[in-house]
Amino acid sequence: MTDTLFYLLATGMLILSVLTVMLPNLLHGAIALIGSFFLTASLYILLQLEFVALAQIALYVGGIVVFMLMIILLTNDLGVDDSLSRVSAGRQVSKVLIAFGLLGALFIFFKSNASPLLNTATQKAAPVSIDAIGIRLLSTSNGFIVPFEVVSLLLLAALIGAVVLSRRDPKNEEKKQ
Structure with missing residues (x-):
């Protein structure tokens, strides 16, 4: 099932x-x-x-x-x-061929016995509580609070960029007419 x-x-x-x-x-x-x-x-x-x-x-x-x-x-x-812009049929065929090539490479990788993922798949991780995960994520000494803040600033910059791109310049509108 x-x-x-x-x-x-x-x-x-x-x-x-x-x-x-x-x-x-x-x-x-x-x-x-x-x-x-x-x-x-x-x-x-x-x-x-x-x-x-x-x-x-x-x-x-x-x-x-x-x-x-x-x-x-x-x-x-x-x-x-x-x-x-429309993509030509030749480019679409090449994309599909590349995708199938990567899929074939993944298939070969996982079928080989030399895969390091197969050796560690049988090991079990120790149970962790949600409190421990939260403390680890938000701690300042050995956690992820700084990357979290950097990503939030990056997302803010992308949002400001989208707003700037979407604004219409009245000077350009007059030239188009």
Whole structure:
């Protein structure tokens, strides 16, 4: 039962991930990305990693994807199909061939017995409480508070850049008419 559910979730993730990259409308691609992140969280729940699943939903779906949607909707006509350049059929075929080449390389990597991931997959990690995770994330000496603040400043700069790009200059509007 769990194997069937895993393969269904993995197939859905694969389809939504391909749609994220291939859809010409950026807004539709972002919506497909949201679905892909939810299916990833479902896989984490299937593996009994509830905290990681909640973090996946809170961080990626709640933060990054909503931020991407804001940037897409704030920029000038970026979500409209007419403003996107069309990709030729030859480039699309080359993208598919590259994707299948990478998939084949991953398949060969995981089938070989020399994979370092296979040797460590049987080891179990020690149980950790949510309190310990929170203290580790937010501690100043050996934690991740500084990278967290740097990322928040980077996201703020990207939002300000999107607002600046979406503003219309009245001088340029007069020249166009």
